[in-house]
Amino acid sequence: MFPGMRRAAQQLSEAETRAVLERGTVGVLSVLSPSGYPYGVPLNYVFLNGSLYFHCAREGHKLDAVAWDGRACFTVIDTAEVVGARYTTRYRSVIAFGKAEVVEEETERTAAFLALTGKYSGMIPAETREQKVRACTRSAIVRLTVEHVTGKASASFHEGHEN
Numbered sequence: 001m002f003p004g005m006r007r008a009a010q011q012l013s014e015a016e017t018r019a020v021l022e023r024g025t026v027g028v029l030s031v032l033s034p035s036g037y038p039y040g041v042p043l044n045y046v047f048l049n050g051s052l053y054f055h056c057a058r059e060g061h062k063l064d065a066v067a068w069d070g071r072a073c074f075t076v077i078d079t080a081e082v083v084g085a086r087y088t089t090r091y092r093s094v095i096a097f098g099k100a101e102v103v104e105e106e107t108e109r110t111a112a113f114l115a116l117t118g119k120y121s122g123m124i125p126a127e128t129r130e131q132k133v134r135a136c137t138r139s140a141i142v143r144l145t146v147e148h149v150t151g152k153a154s155a156s157f158h159e160g161h162e163n
Helices: 014-023 061-068 106-120 126-135 155-159
Strands: 026-032 038-044 046-048 051-057 071-083 088-102 139-153
Touching: 014 046, 014 071, 014 088, 014 139, 026 061, 038 051, 038 061, 038 106, 046 106, 051 061, 051 088, 051 106, 061 088, 061 139, 106 126, 106 139
Parallel strands: none
Antiparallel strands: 026 038, 026 071, 046 051, 051 139, 071 088, 088 139
16 A cells, blocks of 8 residues: 655664654644645644644644545654755655544543643643643644654765765
8 A cells, every 4th residue: 555665775764763753843744635635734743652643623624634534644854954065955754644533532632632732832830731731622632543654864864974
């Protein structure tokens, strides 16, 4: 179902791929909308227990697409640096494919929401973040269960070139 990487020498190891997902702060969720058009939206996320989690409003284009056809991919660009003198871009990125769905189970929803707030608002005391999460009824949590993931880096990363 998922083709192999054409330039296998540029593929990141499983550990490197996981590290990109863990340290990344923004990725693009791509889904197929009911209109038949693809829909890509940049999101904050957290990688938790092998799945990707996002929060969003309880209604809207994103949730309509997830409900219509939950197949999705998520792209994280870890590094992208144009190297004009070499006519290239030095990059490292990850693409994850899987099934997206709204998390209905409260324990999982709370754990993912707390992980998100910890990642992006860690300077706020944990007790305060937990109170906000438990009181929030306007946000949905979406889980992308990862079925296939690949990481890739430009040849300059693998060759050890800095520029």
